[in-house]
Amino acid sequence: MTRTPAFPTVTPPQPEKRPVFDTHHGVTRTDDYAWLRADNWQEMFRDPSLLDGQIRAHLEAENVYQAALMADTAPLRKQLFKEMKGRIKEDDSSVPMKDGPYAYGSSFKLGGEQPRYFRTPRDGGDQQILLDGDLEAEGKAYFRLGGVDHSADHGKLLWAFDDKGSEFFTLRVRDLASGNELTDRIPDTGGGGVWDAGNDGFFYTRLDSNHRPSKVLFHVLGDDPQNDRLIYEETDPGFFMNVGGTRSNEWIMIGINDHETSEYRLMSASEPFAEPKLVCPRETGLQYDLEEGGDIFFILTNADRAKDFKVMTAPASDPVRANWQELVPHEAGRLILSVIGFRDHMVRLERKEGLPRIVVRDRKSGEEHLISFDEEAFSLGLSGSYEYDTEIMRFSYSSMTTPAQVFDYNMRTRERVLLKTQEVPSGHDPDHYVTRRLMAPAADGELVPVSLIHHRETPLDGSAPCLLYGYGSYGITVPAAFNTNCLSLVDRGFVYAIAHVRGGKDKGYGWYDDGKRAHKMNTFTDFIAVAHHLVAERYTAHDRIVAQGGSAGGLLMGAVANMAPECFGGIVAEVPFVDVLTTMLDGTLPLTPPEWPEWGNPITSRDDYQTIAAYSPYDNVATLDYPPILALAGLTDPRVTYWEPAKWVARLRDRKTGDNPVLFKINMDSGHAGASGRFSRLEEIAYTYAFALKVAGKADLAA
Numbered sequence: 285m286t287r288t289p290a291f292p293t294v295t296p297p298q299p300e301k302r303p304v305f306d307t308h309h310g311v312t313r314t315d316d317y318a319w320l321r322a323d324n325w326q327e328m329f330r331d332p333s334l335l336d337g338q339i340r341a342h343l344e345a346e347n348v349y350q351a352a353l354m355a356d357t358a359p360l361r362k363q364l365f366k367e368m369k370g371r372i373k374e375d376d377s378s379v380p381m382k383d384g385p386y387a388y389g390s391s392f393k394l395g396g397e398q399p400r401y402f403r404t405p406r407d408g409g410d411q412q413i414l415l416d417g418d419l420e421a422e423g424k425a426y427f428r429l430g431g432v433d434h435s436a437d438h439g440k441l442l443w444a445f446d447d448k449g450s451e452f453f454t455l456r457v458r459d460l461a462s463g464n465e466l467t468d469r470i471p472d473t474g475g476g477g478v479w480d481a482g483n484d485g486f487f488y489t490r491l492d493s494n495h496r497p498s499k500v501l502f503h504v505l506g507d508d509p510q511n512d513r514l515i516y517e518e519t520d521p522g523f524f525m526n527v528g529g530t531r532s533n534e535w536i537m538i539g540i541n542d543h544e545t546s547e548y549r550l551m552s553a554s555e556p557f558a559e560p561k562l563v564c565p566r567e568t569g570l571q572y573d574l575e576e577g578g579d580i581f582f583i584l585t586n587a588d589r590a591k592d593f594k595v596m597t598a599p600a601s602d603p604v605r606a607n608w609q610e611l612v613p614h615e616a617g618r619l620i621l622s623v624i625g626f627r628d629h630m631v632r633l634e635r636k637e638g639l640p641r642i643v644v645r646d647r648k649s650g651e652e653h654l655i656s657f658d659e660e661a662f663s664l665g666l667s668g669s670y671e672y673d674t675e676i677m678r679f680s681y682s683s684m685t686t687p688a689q690v691f692d693y694n695m696r697t698r699e700r701v702l703l704k705t706q707e708v709p710s711g712h713d714p715d716h717y718v719t720r721r722l723m724a725p726a727a728d729g730e731l732v733p734v735s736l737i738h739h740r741e742t743p744l745d746g747s748a749p750c751l752l753y754g755y756g757s758y759g760i761t762v763p764a765a766f767n768t769n770c771l772s773l774v775d776r777g778f779v780y781a782i783a784h785v786r787g788g789k790d791k792g793y794g795w796y797d798d799g800k801r802a803h804k805m806n807t808f809t810d811f812i813a814v815a816h817h818l819v820a821e822r823y824t825a826h827d828r829i830v831a832q833g834g835s836a837g838g839l840l841m842g843a844v845a846n847m848a849p850e851c852f853g854g855i856v857a858e859v860p861f862v863d864v865l866t867t868m869l870d871g872t873l874p875l876t877p878p879e880w881p882e883w884g885n886p887i888t889s890r891d892d893y894q895t896i897a898a899y900s901p902y903d904n905v906a907t908l909d910y911p912p913i914l915a916l917a918g919l920t921d922p923r924v925t926y927w928e929p930a931k932w933v934a935r936l937r938d939r940k941t942g943d944n945p946v947l948f949k950i951n952m953d954s955g956h957a958g959a960s961g962r963f964s965r966l967e968e969i970a971y972t973y974a975f976a977l978k979v980a981g982k983a984d985l986a987a
């Protein structure tokens with residue numbers, strides 16, 4: 285791989301080596317950079333000033349280095365930011381959703397970084413601002429709102445915020461008549477809560493010192509949080525837990541799950557001091573979700589080998605497993621994603637042949653109909669409704685060329701009303717762009733879907749640069765949705781492509797199974813196969829492909845960098861999960877025990893150890909000529925801890941050949957999600973795009 289002359293010659297930071305050894309299953313590893321992990325990480329997440337001075341000095345040196353290498357892109361970053369900001373309607377507002385006498389929505393004010401929450405009379409009228417995120421964020425380096433939930437009597441607002449980036453949310457309660465905060469203040473929560481039927485208390489999850497939602501508690505308004513009643517405690521650190529309610533305000537649901545098993549406990553919202561009732565005990569591999577349906581529950585489940593899920597029902601009075609009855613049978617290749625119940629209808633969002641669709645069912649007659657769309661690739665979202673007794677439900681639609689549209693849909697008359705089309709103030713003509721859906725052949729014969737967009741005038745002769753995005757974990761599907769930001773690359777001649785690799789559910793649940801645990805390597809080889817296919821089809825050339833992925837997608841970036849560095853001209857790894865083996869061997873970290881079903885447990889299983897060791901990016905850094913690499917992280921990230929990319933970058937610099945640089949940009953005021961404000965986030969995107977343009981040799985081109 286040739287050197288990229290775009291970067292100046294600057295000596296990078298190289299932390300000293302302090303070897304630490306660990307042995308598992310007879311295999312001993314050496315980690316020279318383990319000291320970059322703060323011993324007091326739990327305390328530091330709450331108070332970043334507690335970070336060890338030597339670690340802070342190294343991280344700050346990394347920021348000085350990347351700033352020097354990217355200094356010449358400052359005008360370009362400014363231009364990219366201006367373009368992306370120009371595509372955002374600054375004073376944008378959601379379409380208010382009706383609930384009783386009011387309609388609730390959110391909006392931004394001109395120049396505002398944070399959302400505001402408001403309500404109007406049900407059929408329109410003056411807005412009442414319930415919560416102004418910009419006011420709450422004043423004076424804070426980081427601020428992010430969590431859940432915002434009005435009480436059923438419309439008198440109070442339960443809201444949450446995180447001002448460290450560590451995702452320890454504080455809950456507050458606001459009186460909506462006066463606008464004043466009540467005295468209730470509860471720290472260390474999961475970010476939301478659920479009102480009881482009397483609107484005089486709420487349920488919430490409390491995070492422990494390892495950032496796990498281990499307890500569900502009930503808080504009575506005005507009481508000391510120390511007196512909050514423990515409703516349920518989950519003692520298995522391998523399970524996540526959340527608490528939710530229903531639109532009818534009848535039920536409180538405690539959901540407990542890992543990546544392959546689920547369990548629900550149920551209680552009446554009018555009996556907050558009752559014991560929650562177990563619906564179906566956890567059984568490894570059995571997944572189910574509950575949705576209200578009046579005198580029944582709809583149950584979305586994979587029971588009875590329904591790999592792509594089916595819908596069952598059970599009486600609300602006794603929804604135990606023995607009472608489940610099939611309503612919508614399993615159909616292989618049709619993955620049912622979610623279900624929403626209404627008084628007279630049931631709506632489900634499903635994916636078939638790689639595309640989403642919405643199906644509406646009349647509960648009395650059983651008749652079903654599809655809501656249809658015309659484009660080759662598109663994205664759908666179900667917004668549902670605040671109300672249960674209604675004929676109207678809301679959904680959103682977009683494609684890579686079509687701005688997001690919001691519709692109200694009458695489930696009885698089938699009338700579709702367009703409420704809003706996403707505005708692009710600087711202008712957008714979909715006819716200037718082409719969106720395609722390709723199928724890239726993988727090594728084992730599978731066909732990997734690829735969604736892409738390019739400008740109509742971009743030559744498809746192999747000369748165009750390409751940003752190739754991938755994720756491929758947890759069954760998450762990356763939608764082929766409208767993205768105004770990527771137009772700054774597309775307008776500069778880039779092909780923007782999404783590789784729907786195994787590990788997501790793009791082609792059904794089997795697509796997920798074939799990209800996890802023992803089959804994880806398929807995720808990486810699929811991505812490489814997509815790169816080869818784009819080159820073969822003359823969309824781009826290997827030295828012009830900039831690969832991008834974040835979190836578990838950052839793992840994908842680290843893996844393909846080791847496996848096929850010659851396939852890429854540059855790599856962007858955002859909050860990358862690159863030290864997989866070390867993290868999965870450490871049961872004290874926030875997400876490790878719940879992650880074992882996804883990756884395997886290398887502590888107890890030699891096979892899992894060997895599987896992870898074969899691809900873990902940090903463990904497989906070699907003496908290779910890597911392309912230019914940009915890693916990004918947040919200091920207080922509890923999901924992918926900052927030391928993973930810090931160690932990875934250090935090892936890459938120590939072992940790689942060639943002169944291509946490895947950059948590490950760490951936000952010292954944020955966590956996993958990056959900057960909290962909408963414009964601050966655009967500045968981060970402008971930085972990554974400037975890097976992509978720089979390595980593609982297009983940093984000096986105006987749009």
